[in-house]
Amino acid sequence: SKDEQNLLADGKIERTPTYCEMCFWKCAGWVYKKDGKPWKIIGNPDDPNSRGRFCPRGTGGIGAYTDPDRLKKPLLRVEKNGKQVFKEVSWDEALDFIAGRMKDIAQKHGPECIALFSHGSGGSYFKTLLHAFGSNNVAAPSYAQCRGPREEAYMLTFGEAVGSPERTDIINAKCLVLLGSHIGENMHNGQVQEFSEAVAHGATVITVDPRFSTAASKSKYWLPIKPGTDLALLLAWIHVIIYEELYDKEYVKKYTFGFEQLKEALKDKTPEWAYPITTIKPHVIRQTAREMAKNAPATIVHPGRHVTWYGDDTQRVRAGAILNALLGSWGRRGGFYFPSKAHLPKMPIPKFPNVKRDWRKAFPNKYPVAHLALSSGICDATIPSPERECSFKGWIVYGTNLPMTLPQPEKTLEAIQHLELLVAIDILPAEITGWADVVLPECTYLERYDNLRLSPGRVPSIALRAPAFEPKYESKPAYWMARELAKRLGLEDYFPAKTIEEYLDYQLKAIGSSLEEMKKIGVKLLPEEAQKLYLEDGEDFEFPTPTGKIELYSTILDEYGFDPIPQYTAHEEPPEGYYRLLYGRAPMHTFGRTTNNPNLHDLMEENTVWINSKVAKQWGIKNGEYITLENQDGVRSTPVKAKVTERIRHDAVFMVHGFGHSDKRLRRAYGKGADDQRLITRVKIDPLMGGTGMRVNFVTFRKEEA
C-alpha cells in the first residue's frame, strides 16, 4: 500500500527478503522491522511456493530469532572432577578441535568413517566439506525415516521421483485420494493451499485413515481403514479398475508395461477379498474406485510423504503409483505434472577425491533399490560388528535431533558411545547436542545468507535469503563454519568464495541478475526454463525406466528377486489390551524443532494421545487426564494428556510427533507432552530400500500415580 511504501521510504519500516526455514517447503517472504526492531514475516506474493501467504510456522519465525534458549557460544565437552561438562570455548578452539579429530580419524580409519546427518539449508556446506574430505556418507532422516519409499516406488514405476514440492496438480484435480496423508495438519504450504482450493471447488476427496483427520473432515468419503491394511485396499481398487474396464485404455496401451501380468496377478483381489482385511465394505471400495475413474485423468492417488509405516512401504506406494498409471493421471492435467527444473551455475572447484568405501559396503547385498544413504543404516553401522570391516567413527550432525528423529533411540545412544567425534550444529539445545563432543551454535535463517532457493514446479523460481538481523550472541552461519573447517583441513579450494555474498552474486550475475537486484525483489521466476506440464494427446513419450514404459510390472524388482507386482502381506496385530501407535503432525509445529518457539509453543504447548471414546470408557480414562503409555517392550512414555474422541478407531491411538523434550535447556518445551519416538523400539525394515517402518509398535495405558 501507499502508506507502507512511504514508511519504507522514510526507513521507519525495513524489509529483507528471505525464504523460510521453519519447515522444508521453503516459502519466500519478507522479514519486516519496525523502528529497527523485529516485527513480522509475510509471504512474498511473487513466490509460487507460498503465493504470498505463509503458514503459522513461517509467520511465527520471529520466535526462532527471539528465543532466549538459543545456543549462544561454541561448547566443548570436558572432564571436570570426573564429570563430563560443557565448557564455553572460542570458535578457534572449537574448530581446531574438530579439525584435529577429523584428521586423526582419517589417518586411523579413513576419511569415509566420518558421516554427515543433515536436514536444512546450511547442511549443503558441510556436505561439500565432507565430500572434499573424502567421504560421501551423507544422510538425511528425510529419506529412510520419511519419504524414501515413495521416491523409490515412483522411480521404479515412472522412472522419476515425486520430489518436493510434490508434482501433484491438486488445484486442477477433480478427485483426490489420500491414504494416511495429513494435508492440513501437515502444513506444506503450497499443497495445503491447493487442497483447500480443490475442496472449495467441489473436488471429490477420498480419505483413507484410521483417524478422522482434518483432511477426512473435508472429504466426501472417509474410509476408516484398519491400520496396516492399505495395500489390500489399493489392490482391490486396482482390481475394480481393471475388471470393470474403467482404466484409460489408450494410455495403458501406449505407455505401460506389464498390464496382462498385473491383471492376472490381481484376479482374486476383489473388494470381497479386501473387506475382512480392511473392514471397508465392498460396495464402498467399488463406489470409490468408480469415482476415481469417473474423474480420471484428473484424479490423484496421492503418493503421501511420510510413508515409512510397515516395512513393505515401497510396494504399497507402488500400488498407488500403478493405480495412477491405470487412471492415466501421470503427466495429465489434474494428475501429476512434469515439473520444470531450474539451474544455476556453480563456481568451479577441484574434483572430489574418490572414496574407497561408502555406506553400502556396510550392508552387502541389502537394500538394492536405495538411492540415498540411510540415517538408520549409518547409525547401525557405527556399532562395531564382525560383518563390517570398519564402522563409523565420527558424526557431524547438522540440524537433526537424532534421538528424537530415528526410531529405536536406545540404539542411537549406543552408537554414539562408539564415536570418536560427534559434532552437533544447531540453533537450539536439543537431545543430540547433549551427547555431542562439540556444539556449534548456528544463527537462525533470519540472520544469514544461504544458497539461493532453487525450486522446481510449474514455473521454476529462485529466492534469496538475506540476513534481516545481525547474528545474536556468538552464533555463526553454516557457510562460515564449513569454510573455516575447510581451511584447517587444507580444503579451502572447495570454498572458492571468501563470503557467501560473493558466491551468490557470481551465480546471480550468470543468469542476468545480481545480489543487489534480488535483495529488492526476493523472488525471480525463470520462465525460460519452464517446460510443458502435461503430455499431449497421443504424444510419443519415453519414460526413464528400463523398458521406456510405465512399469506396472517392475523389471528392476524382478531382477533383484522382489515381487515385480505388489503383493499383500498381513502385518502383526496389537495384542489384547494394546493399541497401534500412530503419529503425525500439527500445523503449527515442525517436529520437535519448533516446540520451544515462543510464538508457536503458545499455539500448542503439549501433545495429546487420541483415544477412541469407547476404549477410554473401558479403561476409565477421562478426557484431559494425564496418563502414560507403555509399549510392547515395556518402555514407558512421559505423562501425556488423553484426548478422548470419536475421531479415531478403537484399535489405534494417535500422537503428534515432536513433543516430550527431555533437554532441560529447552525451558518452554521441556517435559511437555510425550515423545512418540521413545515408544518406537521396534521397526520393520523395507527390504527394497532400507526404510524403517515405524507403525509397528503397540501401546497400552498406565494411569499416572498421583
Place this chain on the structure above:
Amino acid sequence: MPRYAMAIDTKRCVGCADCVVACQTENDVPIGYCRDWIVQETTGSFPELYLEIRSERCNHCEDAPCVRTCPTGASHIAEGGIVLVEHDDCIGCKACIESCPYDARFVHPEGYIDKCTFCIHRVKEGKDPACVSVCPTHAMIFGDLEDPNSEISRALRTRKYKVLIPEAGTTPHVYYLL
C-alpha cells in the same frame, strides 16, 4: 458509512492458526495472549462424524453488551461498526469481559482490556486485517456489508452461513460460511 464484517469459510479452514500468530506479530500482542483463536467442534459418533473448524475473535456486535456495560466509555463503537477499547480510558474493571458472550476480551499485562480491532489501522489504509491477509487457504473474507458488490456481501448472498450464539441477541458481524 461502511459496516465492516468478516466471513470465515469453514470448508476451506484447516485450523492451522496462522491467523492467531499473524495477529500477535502484527499487533504486538504479548506472548501468552491472543485476540483470535481456533475452535474445532466434532459432532456425531464414529464413523458418522462432522468437524467444524472455526477461527474466532470479537464479533464486533451491532448491539454490543461490552459497550453497554463499560462504565467509562472506553469500549465504544468506532467507524464502520468496529468495537474498540480506548486504552487510556479503560480502568480494567472487567465488566465488559463478564458481559461478552464470546469470551473475546482479556486483560492486557499493562492493565487495560484488549481484543480484536479488525486491524482498524490496516483497514484505514485499505488493507485487510492481518489474519485475513495471511490465511494460506483464503478462508477469510473481510469487507463492507453496505457495499452489495463487496466479496463478503456476495458470499453472504450465495452461501449458507451462521453466526455464533445468535440467541444472545447481539447481532454479531463475524459470519461462518458452511
